[in-house]
Amino acid sequence: MNDMTPTREQREARLEGMGCKRKRVEDIRFTQGKGQYVDDIKLPGMLHGDFVRSQYAHARIKRIDATKAKALPGVVAVITAEDLKPLGLHWMPTLAGDVQAVLADGLVSFQNQEIAFVVAENRYITDDAIQLIEVEYEEQPVIVDPFRSMAPDAPVLRPDLAGKTVGAHGPRKHHNHIFEWTIGDKPATDEAFRQAEVTIKEMISYHRTHPSPLETCQALASFDKIKGELTVYGTFQAPHVIRTVASLLSKIPEHKIHVIAPDIGGGFGNKVGAYAGYICAIVASIVTGLPVKWVEDRMENLSTTSFARDYHMTAEIAATKEGKVTGLRVHVLADHGAFDACADPSKWPAGFMNIVTGSYDFPVAHLAVDGVYTNKAPGGVAYRCSFRVTEAAYCIERAMDILAQKLGMDPADLRMKNFIRREQFPYQSALGWEYDSGDYHLAMQKAMDTIGYRELRAEQKARQEAFKRGETREIMGIGVTFFTEIVGAGPSKNCDILGVAMFDSAEIRIHPTGSIIARMGSKSQGQGHETTWAQIIATELGIPADDIMIEEGNTDTAPYGLGTYGSRSTPVAGAAIAMAARKIKNKAQMIAAHLLEVSEYDLEWDIDGFRVKGNPERAKTMKEIAWAAYNSPPPGLEPGLEAVNYYDPPNMTYPFGAYFCVMDVDVDTGVAKIRRFYALDDCGTRINPMIIEGQVHGGLTEAFAIAMGQEIKYDETGNVLGASFMDFFLPTAVETPRWETDFTVTPSPHHPIGAKGVGESPNVGGVPCFSNAVNDAFGFLGSTHIQMPHDAWRIWEAAKRLGLHAV
Numbered sequence: 069m070n071d072m073t074p075t076r077e078q079r080e081a082r083l084e085g086m087g088c089k090r091k092r093v094e095d096i097r098f099t100q101g102k103g104q105y106v107d108d109i110k111l112p113g114m115l116h117g118d119f120v121r122s123q124y125a126h127a128r129i130k131r132i133d134a135t136k137a138k139a140l141p142g143v144v145a146v147i148t149a150e151d152l153k154p155l156g157l158h159w160m161p162t163l164a165g166d167v168q169a170v171l172a173d174g175l176v177s178f179q180n181q182e183i184a185f186v187v188a189e190n191r192y193i194t195d196d197a198i199q200l201i202e203v204e205y206e207e208q209p210v211i212v213d214p215f216r217s218m219a220p221d222a223p224v225l226r227p228d229l230a231g232k233t234v235g236a237h238g239p240r241k242h243h244n245h246i247f248e249w250t251i252g253d254k255p256a257t258d259e260a261f262r263q264a265e266v267t268i269k270e271m272i273s274y275h276r277t278h279p280s281p282l283e284t285c286q287a288l289a290s291f292d293k294i295k296g297e298l299t300v301y302g303t304f305q306a307p308h309v310i311r312t313v314a315s316l317l318s319k320i321p322e323h324k325i326h327v328i329a330p331d332i333g334g335g336f337g338n339k340v341g342a343y344a345g346y347i348c349a350i351v352a353s354i355v356t357g358l359p360v361k362w363v364e365d366r367m368e369n370l371s372t373t374s375f376a377r378d379y380h381m382t383a384e385i386a387a388t389k390e391g392k393v394t395g396l397r398v399h400v401l402a403d404h405g406a407f408d409a410c411a412d413p414s415k416w417p418a419g420f421m422n423i424v425t426g427s428y429d430f431p432v433a434h435l436a437v438d439g440v441y442t443n444k445a446p447g448g449v450a451y452r453c454s455f456r457v458t459e460a461a462y463c464i465e466r467a468m469d470i471l472a473q474k475l476g477m478d479p480a481d482l483r484m485k486n487f488i489r490r491e492q493f494p495y496q497s498a499l500g501w502e503y504d505s506g507d508y509h510l511a512m513q514k515a516m517d518t519i520g521y522r523e524l525r526a527e528q529k530a531r532q533e534a535f536k537r538g539e540t541r542e543i544m545g546i547g548v549t550f551f552t553e554i555v556g557a558g559p560s561k562n563c564d565i566l567g568v569a570m571f572d573s574a575e576i577r578i579h580p581t582g583s584i585i586a587r588m589g590s591k592s593q594g595q596g597h598e599t600t601w602a603q604i605i606a607t608e609l610g611i612p613a614d615d616i617m618i619e620e621g622n623t624d625t626a627p628y629g630l631g632t633y634g635s636r637s638t639p640v641a642g643a644a645i646a647m648a649a650r651k652i653k654n655k656a657q658m659i660a661a662h663l664l665e666v667s668e669y670d671l672e673w674d675i676d677g678f679r680v681k682g683n684p685e686r687a688k689t690m691k692e693i694a695w696a697a698y699n700s701p702p703p704g705l706e707p708g709l710e711a712v713n714y715y716d717p718p719n720m721t722y723p724f725g726a727y728f729c730v731m732d733v734d735v736d737t738g739v740a741k742i743r744r745f746y747a748l749d750d751c752g753t754r755i756n757p758m759i760i761e762g763q764v765h766g767g768l769t770e771a772f773a774i775a776m777g778q779e780i781k782y783d784e785t786g787n788v789l790g791a792s793f794m795d796f797f798l799p800t801a802v803e804t805p806r807w808e809t810d811f812t813v814t815p816s817p818h819h820p821i822g823a824k825g826v827g828e829s830p831n832v833g834g835v836p837c838f839s840n841a842v843n844d845a846f847g848f849l850g851s852t853h854i855q856m857p858h859d860a861w862r863i864w865e866a867a868k869r870l871g872l873h874a875v
């Protein structure tokens with residue numbers, strides 16, 4: 069070896085593979101304003117479409133008069149439900165097995181519902197035309213409170229379903245009832261409660277909120293009459309699913325539809341569903357023969373395209389005096405708004421809410437969920453939690469704190485006492501999941517030691533005494549949370565969307581010079597897949613990440629995949645990438661054996677190529693092998709070096725984490741100051757620690773927003789009150805606390821590289837942690853549960869209720 073030969077460490081570092089804090093390659097274009105988003109795409113002759121929307125939350129439409137609008141120069145078309153009827157497109161199926169009006173069909177059921185689609189030469193004319201359309205309404209009684217929805221005398225919210233006693237998920241109990249979903253052993257759980265020494269019961273509400281990505285939902289449809297082909301650019305988290313849905317609805321053959329999701333300015337679950345705007349843009353392009361663009365504004369986004377949460381959970385825990393949990397009973401009242409347009413795998417009407425047993429070893433449990441209609445926007449998307457997992461985590465983490473309070477036990481100690489132990493994995497939960505792996509005690513202990521938990525409790529005690537003596541008006545809260553996430557939907561045995569199993573895919577092609585293009589069925593919305601997917605391939609194939617181009621989002625070139633949400637990309641597409649790479653590696657080994665004139669079995673892998681066992685001087689790098697694959701393939705072997713993998717995961721992955729929040733609450737102003745926030749995450753094998761840290765920062769910021777003020781509120785008559793950033797809390801750098809991050813590593817035993825998802829975890833664990841901190845602050849004053857969101861006004865009101873304000 070001469071001095072120029074790189075060391076093994078140098079060869080390894082050059083790859084920038086898994087575990088490397090590789091800089092995000094996509095940021096080169098994003099930070100220079102060079103990303104290409106839907107609204108950047110301009111096609112010749114392009115028209116603009118936008119909606120006439122309902123001012124009422126519930127009303128019959130007696131008349132729509134578009135005469136004046138149509139007469140306005142520049143207006144090309146006005147489309148109403150009547151125009152969609154002959155095409156059979158005035159209603160569309162939802163992902164949850166319900167139907168949803170694309171344009172109001174004689175009735176509006178939530179404020180800002182789409183009534184007519186106006187198409188004009190530009191946005192300004194579209195807007196003017198919208199003002200000229202006259203709609204005559206007849207107001208109907210409104211229901212916004214899910215607890216009143218199933219009253220015997222409640223108005224019928226969905227006349228189109230009149231007489232339907234069975235819905236997509238079984239029998240309906242009432243005209244505003246959607247489904248009841250139950251799971252678990254009810255008799256055994258009831259028995260546990262009869263035997264229990266201690267029980268708690270609390271109604272824990274997780275309010276309605278919205279993912280509100282920076283870029284709103286948008287689509288640009290272009291129908292080519294000559295070829296009979298449709299091209300749709302759009303903000304799609306799942307482009308292939310959109311293509312399949314578009315084909316089924318429009319009857320255009322799937323191969324003649326090209327769906328392209330270009331750069332996306334944040335998705336957070338908002339861009340999973342199919343919206344009226346997509347369909348209307350497509351129909352308008354077919355009708356006019358010109359490209360039609362639809363771009364939502366902020367108010368439309370917040371008030372119509374989806375919402376998240378709105379789960380009202382009554383939780384009960386049974387336990388022994390010593391604090392061992394013996395049973396869990398949860399009933400959820402789920403407010404779905406006007407249509408059930410939840411984005412969950414088909415068989416899961418309440419998502420994975422049955423992860424509600426959390427990180428604890430509950431011998432028995434029972435969960436029942438009732439979905440109801442109200443006069444609010446439809447949706448029910450994830451918003452950074454895979455399918456109702458934040459709701460479940462919030463429910464159990466709040467309930468465990470309430471139990472600790474009742475028992476007079478420390479909430480961290482209560483958790484430690486009930487954790488699933490390391491040796492119990494794979495662990496079968498009482499509500500049907502098989503948790504793949506975990507070491508909860510280790511993570512919790514590390515977190516407690518790092519934050520100095522006991523000292524903080526001692527400080528809190530002293531501060532409480534000082535408060536009681538009247539020396540301070542500030543109270544201190546310590547939020548403790550230990551969450552278990554469930555991500556990687558999912559195994560074909562229990563996960564599908566519209567009948568398509570939730571596998572994912574990767575296609576890797578090595579070029580003769582040893583550089584690579586790889587395409588996946590996933591679609592980044594900012595997560596950094598172009599960076600991290602290349603890192604997986606770099607480690608697997610020994611080609612530097614910089615020589616690998618990742619492409620996603622074009623249904624013509626990418627293999628079929630179910631898209632990116634529910635932190636499924638790493639568990640599913642990430643596995644497909646490793647498996648495709650391994651197929652290539654097998655072939656590469658045969659080529660290397662041929663080149664080195666030895667048997668395949670005499671070769672071993674070494675960082676960036678194969679070497680002869682016991683004779684490491686004789687070796688071929690992957691680059692040399694790539695050239696040989698095209699130049700001199702072994703006789704009988706196909707030339708070329710590429711592979712495709714479709715990965716059907718055997719199980720979900722179960723990331724987890726221990727979060728702690730320290731806050732000081734001023735009881736006179738209701739202002740809560742976050743002193744510290746510490747987040748320990750375990751997502752198994754870490755692909756890019758810097759991206760993980762960024763994901764955790766982003767997720768915690770969203771959790772902070774949700775817990776501390778973000779809300780889509782309605783007044784009694786169904787006016788949406790949170791439809792602009794004046795009212796909807798979106799934290800900036802000013803409000804956002806400083807985040808401390810940490811980790812442990814428990815690889816997933818069934819994933820080819822042992823990785824679990826991480827993008828959603830900080831939201832799943834963050835929301836309960838903030839809320840537990842607020843509740844913990846007030847606990848010593850006799851309060852058990854204060855509902856979210858914890859904005860200053862509500863905290864002030866809570867203090868007032870507790871008699872802390874002088875009258």
Ligand code: PCD
Nearest residue numbers: 335336337450451452594600634637638755756825826827
């Ligand atoms: N172990 C590990 C894991 C992970 N990772 C990384 O991290 C990330 C993430 O991942 P995940 O977890 O797998 O996930 P995804 O699938 O990819 O994604 C999704 C998510 O993601 C998150 N994040 C984010 N970011 C951004 N920037 N943007 C956005 O939008 C967003 N969104 C959000 C959400 S909401 Mo849903 O939809 O609600 O369901 S779901 C979600 C990527 O890059 C990866 O690669 C690493 O590195 N490692």
Ligand SMILES: [Cu+]
Nearest residue numbers: 450453454455
């Ligand atoms: Cu989610």
